Amino acid sequence: MQLINRTAGRLSRHRRGPLAGLAVLLLGLLISGSLYTAFSPAQAQNQASETDQIAQGKELFLASCAFCHGKNGEGIPTVREGYQIGPSLVGVGAAAVDFQVGTGRMPMASPGAQAPRKKVVFNDEETAALAAYVASLAPGPAIPNESDYSIEGLSEEEREEAISRGGQIFLTNCTACHNFNGAGGAMPRGGYAPSLHGVEGKYIFEALLTGPQAMPNFSNGNLTPEDKRDVIAYLDSIQETPEYAGFTLGGLGPVSEGLFAWLVGIGSLVGAAVWIASHTTRTKKSKVNA
Amino acid sequence: MSTDSRLDTSKVATSNRTDAATASKPSPAGSLASWADDRLGLATAMKKNLRKVFPDHWSFMLGEIALWSFVVLLLTGVFLTLWFNPSMGHVTYEGSYDQLRGVGMSEAMASTLHISFDVRGGLLMRQMHHWAAAIFIASMMVHLLRVAFTGAYRKPRELNWVIGCILLLLGTLEGFTGYSLPDDLLSGTGVRAADGFLKATPVAGSYMSFLLFGGEFPGESIIPRLYIIHVLLIPGILLALIAAHMLLLVYHKHTQWPGPGRTEQNVVGYPMLPVYAAKAGGFFFMVFGIIALMGGLLSINPVWKFGPYDPTKVTAGSQPDWYMGWPDGLLRIIPTGWESVIFGYTISWNVMLPILIVPPLMLVVLMMLPFLEGWITGDKRDHHLLQRPRNAPTRTAVMVALMTFYGLAWAAGGNDIIAIKLHASINQITYFMRVAIFVGPVLAFWITRRWCISLQRHDNDKLLHGYETGIITRSPDGQYAERHLPISTSAAYSLTARDRDEIFTADGETDAAGVASPNSRSEKLRARLSRWMYVHNVQKPTAAELEEAHHHAAHEAELTSGLNQPVDGHQFDDHHLRDADEVPLRDH
Numbered sequence: 001m002q003l004i005n006r007t008a009g010r011l012s013r014h015r016r017g018p019l020a021g022l023a024v025l026l027l028g029l030l031i032s033g034s035l036y037t038a039f040s041p042a043q044a045q046n047q048a049s050e051t052d053q054i055a056q057g058k059e060l061f062l063a064s065c066a067f068c069h070g071k072n073g074e075g076i077p078t079v080r081e082g083y084q085i086g087p088s089l090v091g092v093g094a095a096a097v098d099f100q101v102g103t104g105r106m107p108m109a110s111p112g113a114q115a116p117r118k119k120v121v122f123n124d125e126e127t128a129a130l131a132a133y134v135a136s137l138a139p140g141p142a143i144p145n146e147s148d149y150s151i152e153g154l155s156e157e158e159r160e161e162a163i164s165r166g167g168q169i170f171l172t173n174c175t176a177c178h179n180f181n182g183a184g185g186a187m188p189r190g191g192y193a194p195s196l197h198g199v200e201g202k203y204i205f206e207a208l209l210t211g212p213q214a215m216p217n218f219s220n221g222n223l224t225p226e227d228k229r230d231v232i233a234y235l236d237s238i239q240e241t242p243e244y245a246g247f248t249l250g251g252l253g254p255v256s257e258g259l260f261a262w263l264v265g266i267g268s269l270v271g272a273a274v275w276i277a278s279h280t281t282r283t284k285k286s287k288v289n290a
Numbered sequence: 291m292s293t294d295s296r297l298d299t300s301k302v303a304t305s306n307r308t309d310a311a312t313a314s315k316p317s318p319a320g321s322l323a324s325w326a327d328d329r330l331g332l333a334t335a336m337k338k339n340l341r342k343v344f345p346d347h348w349s350f351m352l353g354e355i356a357l358w359s360f361v362v363l364l365l366t367g368v369f370l371t372l373w374f375n376p377s378m379g380h381v382t383y384e385g386s387y388d389q390l391r392g393v394g395m396s397e398a399m400a401s402t403l404h405i406s407f408d409v410r411g412g413l414l415m416r417q418m419h420h421w422a423a424a425i426f427i428a429s430m431m432v433h434l435l436r437v438a439f440t441g442a443y444r445k446p447r448e449l450n451w452v453i454g455c456i457l458l459l460l461g462t463l464e465g466f467t468g469y470s471l472p473d474d475l476l477s478g479t480g481v482r483a484a485d486g487f488l489k490a491t492p493v494a495g496s497y498m499s500f501l502l503f504g505g506e507f508p509g510e511s512i513i514p515r516l517y518i519i520h521v522l523l524i525p526g527i528l529l530a531l532i533a534a535h536m537l538l539l540v541y542h543k544h545t546q547w548p549g550p551g552r553t554e555q556n557v558v559g560y561p562m563l564p565v566y567a568a569k570a571g572g573f574f575f576m577v578f579g580i581i582a583l584m585g586g587l588l589s590i591n592p593v594w595k596f597g598p599y600d601p602t603k604v605t606a607g608s609q610p611d612w613y614m615g616w617p618d619g620l621l622r623i624i625p626t627g628w629e630s631v632i633f634g635y636t637i638s639w640n641v642m643l644p645i646l647i648v649p650p651l652m653l654v655v656l657m658m659l660p661f662l663e664g665w666i667t668g669d670k671r672d673h674h675l676l677q678r679p680r681n682a683p684t685r686t687a688v689m690v691a692l693m694t695f696y697g698l699a700w701a702a703g704g705n706d707i708i709a710i711k712l713h714a715s716i717n718q719i720t721y722f723m724r725v726a727i728f729v730g731p732v733l734a735f736w737i738t739r740r741w742c743i744s745l746q747r748h749d750n751d752k753l754l755h756g757y758e759t760g761i762i763t764r765s766p767d768g769q770y771a772e773r774h775l776p777i778s779t780s781a782a783y784s785l786t787a788r789d790r791d792e793i794f795t796a797d798g799e800t801d802a803a804g805v806a807s808p809n810s811r812s813e814k815l816r817a818r819l820s821r822w823m824y825v826h827n828v829q830k831p832t833a834a835e836l837e838e839a840h841h842h843a844a845h846e847a848e849l850t851s852g853l854n855q856p857v858d859g860h861q862f863d864d865h866h867l868r869d870a871d872e873v874p875l876r877d878h
């Protein structure tokens with residue numbers, strides 16, 4: 001199960017590799033060597049294609065994003081507190097765009113407390129173009145490589161260590177908002193930290209790099225790329241471990257447990273009491289008839 | 291207490307012997323029993339109790355849920371003590387839960403993980419213990435509501451009510467100490483909060499905290515201390531109080547619903563042996579079974595996800611168990627700025643009010659309810675017949691108001707979960723709760739009282755004009771009318787088996803010499819309260835009114851039917867009119 005998931009994930013990520021995918025297409029890359037070299041954006045031979053990509057990104061941006069973020073991504077000032085039209089994207093980096101567009105948050109559909117995850121609008125190529133365009137405005141965090149967030153290359157022992165270290169990092173830095181189970185939690189004024197179940201490693205890494213909305217930014221100085229990788233490994237592992245204890249009741253802690261104690265526990269026990277009390281009445285009747 | 295002679299006792303008791311039964315042929319078990327009886331005199335001592343009569347109504351079994359879940363707690367708790375290590379000594383976890391291997395933690399936490407993953411059946415026992423705890427306290431509360439709503443706490447049972455309230459308090463404390471034992475992130479956060487509450491006590495706060503923790507929080511002593519409180523001190527007191535509760539129950543006899551043959555002097559029901567014992571025993575297995583199912587299927591307190599306690603960590607969804615939820619809710623909605631500084635000391639009303647003042651106050655109010663009511667009504671009689679909630683509208687409404695307060699505070703304790711599940715803003719929920727906590731109970735009181743009073747009116751209608759048959763008859767001159775039929779005499783008996791409320795009036799405000807009598811202030815207050823309590827109630831019809839109404843109804847029926855005897859319309863279908871006296875108790 002674990003193996004299948006991992007490989008499937010890797011394949012699709014390769015295909016979606018934002019810059020590499022396009023580079024492969026445009027150059028008709030014939031090199032059969034390591035794909036990883038092709039992934040890195042700073043390749044000299046990609047120069048021409050990058051300008052094309054940025055141009056394509058700008059076009060897309062003007063059509064779908066400029067309305068809120070300004071024609072040059074400079075942002076449109078907020079009219080009133082709590083209702084941002086669109087912040088400046090100068091310096092947010094390719095990682096922010098890849099995260100926001102790749103999880104469907106952008107383009108935002110309607111102003112609200114928080115841009116929710118929704119159906120993704122752009123395909124991988126378009127997302128990559130948008131990211132390239134925004135990255136061209138000013139330097140910012142780049143899209144991470146898979147090797148940054150995968151523990152695939154580690155030995156069994158190292159993996160285990162990474163996972164338990166990641167768990168402690170997770171509990172120190174993330175559970176205050178995302179809950180001990182990664183099930184999510186409430187934030188002020190209608191905001192919420194979403195559930196982390198099923199979120200791809202790449203997006204976790206990018207979320208940490210860019211700090212979307214109310215989430216703080218965990219820069220590489222703050223949480224090293226290795227720490228980030230370990231958190232991702234931990235989150236993967238708790239989803240792959242069977243729930244030893246039975247249904248998790250949403251993994252929300254004592255509130256849902258209390259609800260179940262009343263609805264299921266007291267509910268069925270009162271039902272049992274009613275049944276026992278009425279059951280005797282019936283036997284009594286049959287006795288009288290006998 | 292004997293069963294009433296009017297009842298068919300053949301289905302209740304099979305023997306009326308006065309001497310202890312002996313086995314006719316000395317079987318091994320029989321001779322063992324007589325051997326024991328000869329030495330311990332059990333049969334004679336128990337005979338009376340074995341014939342103890344218990345009335346039959348599901349609501350009388352709610353307390354039993356509490357009793358049986360307490361038994362489950364004892365059984366599973368003893369199992370847990372075999373492996374649990376109440377020590378804050380530091381160890382590195384090396385057990386079989388991968389994600390925590392190599393992580394440093396206290397021995398308490400490590401042994402909890404050991405119980406969960408390396409002891410056969412350990413996780414089931416832990417989860418059963420915790421579910422049983424949640425159900426234990428919930429069932430005490432449901433039981434308490436039954437007692438209050440039916441007026442069973444009136445004389446002579448006030449003291450048993452007080453014992454019940456103390457059981458509720460102790461159960462809550464027991465639950466909190468248990469919740470704190472595993473020393474995971476959740477329990478540590480809870481203990482940390484408790485430390486803060488202690489410290490919010492003016493003057494003595496920090497001393498109390500130092501005393502409890504044996505120094506600065508968290509120290510090394512808190513878990514061993516909580517452990518002794520949890521497995522020895524409180525269970526001991528609980529056992530003693532439960533015993534007292536049951537003895538008083540036996541001594542007072544059980545209350546019962548009014549009905550034909552049921553009086554203030556008897557109890558109608560089944561004898562302890564064999565019927566009631568079998569039922570109660572069966573019920574134990576049901577309680578055990580349901581708790582076992584929940585323990586097996588539903589996760590509760592997955593400590594391995596929380597990880598060991600570490601003061602630098604915190605998690606969303608850190609809530610106390612449900613029974614501590616309502617003070618937590620008050621704490622969540624009280625404005626944070628409510629503090630005052632006196633002589634350089636900060637008095638934190640924002641902590642004291644929701645935790646140190648309101649909950650104890652609520653407990654005192656709860657305990658005082660029967661005494662307050664007794665004082666207002668001035669009723670010194672014993673009561674063994676229950677009241678229907680509608681027949682004590684003010685009491686019922688007060689209880690519903692208290693429940694509303696409790697429920698709102700409780701919901702506020704889950705404000706974050708409500709916010710994410712309903713996609714609402716946690717701020718708006720908080721503002722709403724701040725208003726609702728005051729308005730809600732008042733509204734609930736008013737609605738409930740009006741509701742009860744209209745139900746009383748409905749009862750009187752049934753008594754005076756009969757129940758609505760649903761049969762529409764047409765009179766010779768073309769008028770349509772719904773036929774009403776008198777309700778059965780037993781139903782009528784049950785409806786009229788209640789006292790008329792008497793409003794207390796304070797007369798003699800001054801004594802003969804013109805000096806205000808020392809009691810007149812409180813008497814006047816009492817009169818006002820009594821008026822407030824009773825003035826809108828609907829009293830049952832007098833005998834004369836009933837007579838008049840029945841006469842009228844019969845006459846009416848004769849006229850409209852055009853026959854010499856009343857018809858009910860069922861002459862024309864196969865639903866024959868039942869002989870009213872044979873019909874079992876039934877509300878139409």
Ligand code: HEM
Pocket residue numbers: 360363364366367368370371374402405416419420423424426461464465466467468469470471472520521522525528590591
């Ligand atoms: C009214 C009775 C009781 C209540 C409400 C209660 C409640 C609790 C709760 C909520 C826990 C936390 C369980 C968890 O880990 O999730 C706990 C733990 C524990 N209880 Fe009790 N309990 C009661 C009686 C007892 C008794 C009578 C004993 C033993 C004689 C006992 C022994 C323990 C032990 C050893 C633990 C720690 C083990 C663990 O956390 O896994 N309990 N209790």
